[in-house]
Amino acid sequence: MNAQDFLQILREVKDVTFATTDENGRPRARIIDVMLVEEGRLYFCTARGKDFYRELTEGGYVAVTGMNRDFQMVRLEGKAWKVPEQKKWIDRIFEENPVMNDVYPGDSRYILEPFCLDGGQMEFFDLGKSPIQRWSFVLGEEAPREKGxxxxxxxxxxxxxxxxxxxxxxxxxxxxxxxxxxxxxxxxxxxxxxxxxxxxxxxxxxxxxxxxxxxxxxxxxxxxx
Amino acid sequence: MNAQDFLQILREVKDVTFATTDENGRPRARIIDVMLVEEGRLYFCTARGKDFYRELTEGGYVAVTGMNRDFQMVRLEGKAWKVPEQKKWIDRIFEENPVMNDVYPGDSRYILEPFCLDGGQMEFFDLGKSPIQRWSFVLGEEAPREKGxxxxxxxxxxxxxxxxxxxxxxxxxxxxxxxxxxxxxxxxxxxxxxxxxxxxxxxxxxxxxxxxxxxxxxxxxxxxx
The missing domain is CATH 3.30.70.20 (Alpha-Beta Plaits)
Known part of the structure; x- marks a missing residue:
């Protein structure tokens, strides 16, 4: 398995936690959808009025965590960036995730902006196995962080x-x-x-x-x- | 519903995300178990060797997020503190969560230390309803944070x-x-x-x-x- 496979687990879990740091240096976290995963990139979006949007545009560091029903956890920690051609990507995201139309119908979708994460430290942790299994990966060019x-x-x-x-x-x-x-x-x-x-x-x-x-x-x- | 009911949702979800801030001010997040909820307090634990332990003892701010199968999300953001009478509480946690013995058998359990969260900002967000529903609460004495x-x-x-x-x-x-x-x-x-x-x-x-x-x-x- 490689980094793309682990991103795919996050896409399948779909509702995953995105943690950021607020203006006081404190952690904040919310569950949102992984909208797309392709070519080693994870796409998500948020609305311009939210604290999450401000934290993304001011610092940009984000820690993403999801777990599937087999107790396999995937973590990805890196810097998110705002995707250019915003409307095109929002339309693409709504095409792939039609349930979004229930929350943001019609043109209200364009209050959302798409972000991408394509670099950072990844970890896979399988608590469903005994002994537990874990692997670390790097997405992109960053140097690997050694733990343990x-x-x-x-x-x-x-x-x-x-x-x-x-x-x-x-x-x-x-x-x-x-x-x-x-x-x-x-x-x-x-x-x-x-x-x-x-x-x-x-x-x-x-x-x-x-x-x-x-x-x-x-x-x-x-x-x- | 009150704050205790929402803590109870986190206990039922059990595997929830705990986000912290690391020594570089960046967010970190992992999924761990809510071990106990009682009298408006949420208990969890971690091992002394983990980065999470260091982040808890150095800053202590933590953002907890969980979602149940009805798409009801609960968030709790506050400062965690180390529980006194560590061994007594670890024994209590293992009694209530016997599956922990598979991961930390015998006396190895005492590498874990219990922490408690009994204050902070809470939010309940129900995405299963249309329109969505949300409520904010304060656990403990803190002033409420106004959002929106x-x-x-x-x-x-x-x-x-x-x-x-x-x-x-x-x-x-x-x-x-x-x-x-x-x-x-x-x-x-x-x-x-x-x-x-x-x-x-x-x-x-x-x-x-x-x-x-x-x-x-x-x-x-x-x-x-």
């Missing part, structure tokens, strides 16, 4: 982290040279330590870090040079 | 706003003295103008304001002294 934890070379191999992990996703390292194992180690930010976190099953709860007797576990993206 | 628009005394009674309204929620004013009509006028911030917006049916789209030939329509909460 990493076991550094300071690890003494005591295995306390592995025993305490609620999802049992910390394994003794093997030097297996099969492609699958090598890829997994690389994806986990392999440091050569005796234990490795399977990032795709990690809750990011931090219990391993709290239990490590030698402080060998650090937050990813914050590791020492 | 108000027709001021500058109104010349041309009726252009009423004809353009997509939800047909702008009426010619009547001086009806029935309690129901008086209450509605008061709730709408009655200015004595010839036209009045039924706030409980308003989308806040702003089309009336754009169409008013004499700029008599202003944002509520921003009206001149």
């Amino acid at each position: 934890f990493l076991i550094t070379e300071a690890c003494i191999g005591c295995g306390k982290c592995s025993r305490s992990c609620p999802q049992k996703c910390i394994d003794r390292r093997t030097d297996c040279h099969e492609d699958r194992c090598k890829e997994r180690r690389e994806a986990s930010g392999d440091s050569g330590a005796p234990y490795v976190i399977r990032q795709e099953n990690c809750l990011h709860c931090g219990l391993c870090q709290e239990n490590c007797p030698v402080s060998a576990i650090v937050r990813r993206g914050e590791r020492a040079c | 628009f108000l027709i001021t005394e500058a109104c010349i009674g041309c009726g252009k706003c009423s004809r353009s309204c997509p939800q047909k929620c702008i009426d010619r004013r009547t001086d009806c003295h029935e309690d129901r009509c008086k209450e509605r006028r008061e709730a709408s911030g009655d200015s004595g103008a010839p036209y009045v917006i039924r706030q409980e049916n308003c989308l806040h789209c702003g089309l009336c304001q754009e169409n008013c030939p004499v700029s008599a329509i202003v944002r509520r909460g921003e009206r001149a002294c």
Whole structure:
């Protein structure tokens, strides 16, 4: 699965949450429709009178979150931009989402303006599986944001982290040279330590870090040079 | 219906979005469970290793949004606080939500910490009805935030706003003295103008304001002294 597939999940869920930051720096959130997904772009719209419109045009950062009936959650966090050729896109959106005519009949539709999100951090989180599964993606050109934890070379191999992990996703390292194992180690930010976190099953709860007797576990993206 | 009833909707939806602001002032959002609702308080929890935990303990402002199958959306925006007697409350949460044991078995549950939200702005928005219905509430002691628009005394009674309204929620004013009509006028911030917006049916789209030939329509909460 790729970023487009995950955008498609948001389109299928349709009623998803769009969070923004208001003029006081506080979070605001509302549920609106994902109107279109195509060519790696997610389209939505809002009316010029709404606080949401003001937050979009002043800052533009938005966090989109939706979950389907299989408990698969998709997150997309990035900067939205106003689509040019506004009327053309609003007409297109109404064609694809005819129920919008019940809310904004006739020409009142043009109080709405279309916005697009085609870049940002994406995350897929499947709580319907045991252990949980998660994957991170980048939509567009942005650098990926690293989350969760990493076991550094300071690890003494005591295995306390592995025993305490609620999802049992910390394994003794093997030097297996099969492609699958090598890829997994690389994806986990392999440091050569005796234990490795399977990032795709990690809750990011931090219990391993709290239990490590030698402080060998650090937050990813914050590791020492 | 009162604030407690709307909190109860969030508990029934259960998987709702919690939005926060990160260290760069950008919105972040994830879907988690509403664990308990009682005595006008909403309880949730998160693990100490998560970004969400850091955002809660550093700023604490959170926007909660959920929608049920009848297209009724509830929003709650306020400041969350960490509940004292952490272990007692985590045990209580696991008792009420036994499925949590699948994710955090045994003592691993204590990597979670409980938080509470018992104050803030609430909004109920029913998109399953035509015209739409909305109500605002305050949970706790905070001053209510006024949203949407108000027709001021500058109104010349041309009726252009009423004809353009997509939800047909702008009426010619009547001086009806029935309690129901008086209450509605008061709730709408009655200015004595010839036209009045039924706030409980308003989308806040702003089309009336754009169409008013004499700029008599202003944002509520921003009206001149």
